[in-house]
Amino acid sequence: MINDVAPLGGEVIGKAASREDAWWLCKRYGLKPFPLDDASAVSLEDAENGSKVWTVPCEHTQFPYDRAAFENRRRDGLAEFESGLPAWPVAEENGIAFQTFRQRLKRGWSGERAATEGVRDIAHNPNDEWEVIALENGLSVRAYRSRVQAGCPEPIAATMGLSWRRW
Known part of the structure; x- marks a missing residue:
């Protein structure tokens, strides 16, 4: 109960x-x-x-100013399960990023679905030679593909570090 x-x-x-x-x-x-x-x-x-x-029994009866505690209270109020409990702590335990959780809610997902449904993994294409090089350089498949989609040439997208936008 x-x-x-x-x-x-x-x-x-x-x-x-x-x-x-x-x-x-x-x-x-x-x-x-x-x-x-x-x-x-x-x-x-x-x-x-x-x-x-x-x-x-607590040291404080009112909220002390603590940035992390303030963020937790704000995030807990975004969505609830049918039982009335906040959905964000469950999403956090499931490894779902806050931005992902919030976007799911904006799209009309229920609090339970937004907190429990896993994130999509993008499958690696072993036939794409530049994608293989990007993975060897420590770049994720998602990051490599978003660079290419943004107009960056494949060799640069796979080999450049954080300054890839300045190519």
Whole structure:
């Protein structure tokens, strides 16, 4: 069952399904929860409106200014699963870049699909001699092909470093 999460004495900051998830949410948002040595540190209490709230003892009850924590709060608010949990942490665990996640949402994907569907891998063409040279030089297939598509000649696209646009 999913319930709201709040630092002890503070406002609700999100939702979690377990004590550990509630503790990690507070940590993720920069509230510095006290160490979770035993399960009794986080408690499920009745809120004023009759719902249940995970309360986490933390050093801060309001958000301290921490750029990473601010970004996590902003990104967590972009999309949710049907259960009400934020989708971005799952996307992050699945290795999906934030820009990819955000573009998927802009295209109308659901939060669950944007967070769980893997990224496309571009297949290497072993018959393309310049692509083979690009891979030997440490360049990805995607980078090589985007250079060629941008108008860069194949020999230069495969051998130039970061200054390829100045050819």
